[in-house]
Amino acid sequence: MPSQELLDEIEIVNAVYGDGSAVYKEEDVQVELSASISVDGPLTVRSGDDTETVTLTVTQLPPITVLFDVDTTLHLLAVDAVASVTEIADVVRRVLEAPTGEEEEETELMRVMNALHTALPAELVVQGNDTLSNVLTKLHHHNKVHERETFNQTSYDCLICLGRRKGEMCVQMSCAHVFCKICIADMMRLHINEGSIDSLRCASAGCSEPFTESAIEEVVGEELARRYAYLYHKQVAEKDPRTVHCPLCQTAVMRPTENTGESDEGAQRLRVCSQCGFTFCCYCRKTYHGPVSPCPVSTTHQFVRAYAAAPEHSTERLNLERRYGRKYLQRLLHEFVEAESNRLVIERTSQACPNCQVRTEKISGCNHMSCRCGFHFCYLCGGKLSPQNPYPHFNTPGTHCFQRLFDGVIQTRDDDDNDDLVIVNGNRNGNDDDDEGFEIQLAIMQIAEEHL
Numbered sequence: 001m002p003s004q005e006l007l008d009e010i011e012i013v014n015a016v017y018g019d020g021s022a023v024y025k026e027e028d029v030q031v032e033l034s035a036s037i038s039v040d041g042p043l044t045v046r047s048g049d050d051t052e053t054v055t056l057t058v059t060q061l062p063p064i065t066v067l068f069d070v071d072t073t074l075h076l077l078a079v080d081a082v083a084s085v086t087e088i089a090d091v092v093r094r095v096l097e098a099p100t101g102e103e104e105e106e107t108e109l110m111r112v113m114n115a116l117h118t119a120l121p122a123e124l125v126v127q128g129n130d131t132l133s134n135v136l137t138k139l140h141h142h143n144k145v146h147e148r149e150t151f152n153q154t155s156y157d158c159l160i161c162l163g164r165r166k167g168e169m170c171v172q173m174s175c176a177h178v179f180c181k182i183c184i185a186d187m188m189r190l191h192i193n194e195g196s197i198d199s200l201r202c203a204s205a206g207c208s209e210p211f212t213e214s215a216i217e218e219v220v221g222e223e224l225a226r227r228y229a230y231l232y233h234k235q236v237a238e239k240d241p242r243t244v245h246c247p248l249c250q251t252a253v254m255r256p257t258e259n260t261g262e263s264d265e266g267a268q269r270l271r272v273c274s275q276c277g278f279t280f281c282c283y284c285r286k287t288y289h290g291p292v293s294p295c296p297v298s299t300t301h302q303f304v305r306a307y308a309a310a311p312e313h314s315t316e317r318l319n320l321e322r323r324y325g326r327k328y329l330q331r332l333l334h335e336f337v338e339a340e341s342n343r344l345v346i347e348r349t350s351q352a353c354p355n356c357q358v359r360t361e362k363i364s365g366c367n368h369m370s371c372r373c374g375f376h377f378c379y380l381c382g383g384k385l386s387p388q389n390p391y392p393h394f395n396t397p398g399t400h401c402f403q404r405l406f407d408g409v410i411q412t413r414d415d416d417d418n419d420d421l422v423i424v425n426g427n428r429n430g431n432d433d434d435d436e437g438f439e440i441q442l443a444i445m446q447i448a449e450e451h452l
Contacts, residue, residue: 009022033116046126187200244285246276305336349361358371
């Protein structure tokens with residue numbers, strides 16, 4: 001049996017710090033102290049190897065438990081705390097070893113409890129096998145639970161019906177305004193069912209703070225909270241041109257905040273659907289092909305043409321720049337103009353094989369062409385020719401190629417009397433080759449003017 005003096009000490013501690021602060025364990029003949037420490041101001045937490053330090057704001061620490069063996073005097077057995085166990089144990093030992101004056105009115109248990117509340121280290125140190133991230137998680141979780149318990153036990157005046165109710169019957173906004181759940185539930189159901197979620201804001205005069213999803217789920221339940229989340233993300237997707245829809249499930253996928261820069265085009269293209277987990281390229285809507293491989297040409301040409309056609313500083317062009325990135329679009333536009341120019345030159349100076357579509361440029365000889373695929377065709381019109389007798393094609397009066405077997409080839413003599421072949425495509429007389437080159441240059445300039 002514990003002495004009456006010890007029982008009186010336990011009663012005093014519980015009277016001052018609350019029931020359960022001091023407990024006598026009869027089976028083990030031990031006394032357990034539990035101290036819930038309030039924190040004023042920022043709290044510093046340091047890793048055990050001194051490599052990391054984090055400062056956070058909490059109002060309450062997880063309880064510190066101190067276990068004593070009861071004999072003629074208190075003997076410290078163990079300390080259980082979220083961090084700084086060694087430092088806390090040193091504080092307790094100093095209290096127990098300190099001499100007490102004859103007029104000392106505080107008991108040993110009271111002096112230990114007072115020291116735990118006033119003489120803790122300036123910072124918490126992670127010890128043992130624990131990690132800094134784990135300690136921070138425990139601190140945040142306990143602080144959140146403590147704030148919720150404090151809120152539930154406090155009475156508040158509802159700003160809508162003016163009735164006074166306990167916090168467990170109320171909801172608190174992030175702006176600190178408090179409403180009873182009965183009043184605010186009607187408001188939430190009305191706006192969510194009608195789809196007017198922009199009006200789902202704090203009902204206090206002069207305040208427009210929106211409700212959080214967690215508060216909505218707490219008041220009206222999971223089903224309406226899911227509808228609110230759907231309406232909210234749909235609204236965001238409609239307002240943000242950078243939002244795309246998943247090719248598989250059509251869920252709106254917003255651009256990640258860490259991809260807002262234009263330095264990494266590969267990261268800009270990456271999207272991961274939160275609904276089905278599909279990873280895709282937001283430009284071509286196909287499976288993500290990495291930061292190096294380009295999108296299919298047909299896909300990029302579609303929005304590059306739209307970008308080139310939009311007037312400078314127009315809403316259409318700005319939306320495309322926000323969606324795809326200005327530098328990326330300008331690079332694609334430059335490549336597009338260059339490719340179009342090359343294509344135009346190739347089309348004007350070569351002929352495609354009707355069989356395999358490989359283009360051939362004639363540098364000499366007649367207009368009877370023999371492709372590597374074995375197909376024979378006319379270089380002027382692209383028509384099929386007979387391999388055994390191709391010449392009737394050029395000897396039929398009234399046709400486009402009549403008497404044009406050697407059209408485009410004229411023989412000239414320079415100062416050294418050397419014979420050269422000069423190609424003039426499509427020109428029978430051979431005196432308009434400069435005009436042909438000039439027309440190509442004009443076409444290239446026209447493309448550049450239209451798209452840059």
